[in-house]
Amino acid sequence: MTISSTSRAGKPTSVASATKQGTQIRLEGVTKDYGLAAPAVDDISLTIEPGEFMTLLGPSGSGKTTTLNLIAGFETLTSGTIALNGSDVGSLPPHKRNLGMLFQNYALFPHMTVAQNVAYPLKERKVPKSEITRRVGEVLNLVQLPDRDGNYPSQLSGGQQQRVALARAIVFNPAALLLDEPLGALDRNLRAALQTEIRRIHREVGSTFVFVTHDQEEAMNLSDRIALFNSGHIEQVGSPEQLYREPDTLFTARFLGDSNVFDLDGAASATSAGWDGRTWSIAPGTVSSHPGASVRAAVVVRPEDVRVAHDPADVPSGSNSVGAVVRDLEYMGSYRTALLDLGRVRQLGRARVDALDSTFTVGDQVTAWWKPERQRIVAA
């Protein structure tokens, strides 16, 4: 998490330096119904700003890929509208939408060389030959594959193939680039390298990117904003920080990162919440505005915000706390995670403990505590 937050911190300047030449994509009431029990995509509205890196994140079957295919035109809308820079494209076939698409399986044409693959969309647009040669060379430089133009895709590694696919998807200056889990087939190291690459290319070409993934870390690393999908609707839209620090619902809190969840005994009041007979204080601005939160709420605290003390007297006043027994300690390298038995059936808490702190052992009776401003009251 620390790595991603530092890299995010460096991003605003670079985004600001990019020219906002991208296309706005507006979805309104977008619905796709295959006639199954529930629509695959159910009345989604989302505006993706020009030049934005928007990630559609969610578990499999949540409708994120269907949404991307609707934008691309590979699926037809059941109802709703999709507009690119204000003009409705809902009834246009995919080849007339001028969108770049990157697939998980690369989808390079095996009977064409790298150069022919990249030149394909330009030839379809009747670009003059000399310009094709120039632009293919430029874009292959951009993806750092300048001397593989004569190779066939089968002669390249998976990472190289995806770079070629990326080159092919951006060479014709599409209105936007749609990426359908493009890194899913790659191993971990390669994935990290290509993430950096995609971020750099997004910065350099400055166009709108719509990225589909089920990997929350990938989403946090890459995105300006994330739209979190859950069974056909959008659970929450926001920057990675917003989704991580200020989740509206339990689903969001659980999907992004680890969290301790305390189902409250009812709705929270403005200043206090009850859990298992305890009363916890609530800091201003930490209650989700989600309508569900006023009906059934839960307290969410990230493990890195939970401290553990041997002596209840060490807990600073004004903190929320709960007694616990250390069930296990997981060594994570730079820190350890303490698994805490909170005395409730099937509920384990997680707290972060300094890797060098050897005072805690399994079986210790401890108090877990956190500052009320570090918790979040969400709809359960």
Added chain:
Amino acid sequence: MTTTTRPRRAPRPSWLLLIPALGLLAAVLLVPLGQSLLTSVGAPGFTLEHYAALFTDGVTLTVLGRTVATAAIVTAVAFLLGYPYAYLMTRVGPRLRGVLLVIVLIPFWTSVMARNYAWIVLLQRGGPVQSVFEFFGADDIAFQGSVVGVTVAMSQVLLPFMVLPLFSSLGGIDRRLLLAARGLGSSPLVAFWKIYWPLSRGGVVSGLILVFTLSLGFYVTPALLGSPQQSLIAQLLAQRTTQLLDFAGAGALGILVLVITLTLVAWANRFGGTISAIGAAAATDRKEQR
């Protein structure tokens, strides 16, 4: 990176497994073929007069031309019927695909004689097919005893040899490539022509070659449905060996047909080989990504 995951070349002694097949081939193919070759050049002496006769007797070249033309038409018909059929087979569900496969394979499972006599019943003078044509005013078409009838029956009999290689080739084409092409600006028709068709060429070439070479040597169907006046090369061969007992002439004719066929296969291999290699590579890639 992908190459390391591919299985290594099989260990050395496995070529021993070829011995039974090679032995059988030597005994029943190479030996008689060698004998025919020797006979055709007049062994124990040496003469090329039997080969010269093929080009001067006025019959052989005509029959050869008719055979090649018939084979070409049969191949074209089988291709025009087979390509859409094989394409459909790759697009339907497993159950319907099974049914379609059985329909293609039924000719394989039926005896040659049964199939040909069935066609005689259908195509004979006054038979159902001719009646239909007569109804529409075309009353001078003879199906039985003509090249037309032979072509119709041969196309049906040879259809599986077109459909099966096509099906295996088309089934290996990743349809997401078509989506990719659509996304890059191709209409469905252009996507088919620039992506799907080139990737299917390996199967097309094997199908064409199989059907064409088999048509060249077809005997039973032309013998039963054709007429002696419009005989094909296989009938000519049979006539020379069984009626005229002209083994030298038959041998020379046989060798000529063999040379034509081999030339064709070699040419097609050079043309189709690289294509099917690419197709195979694409299919492997796809499997590895699953």
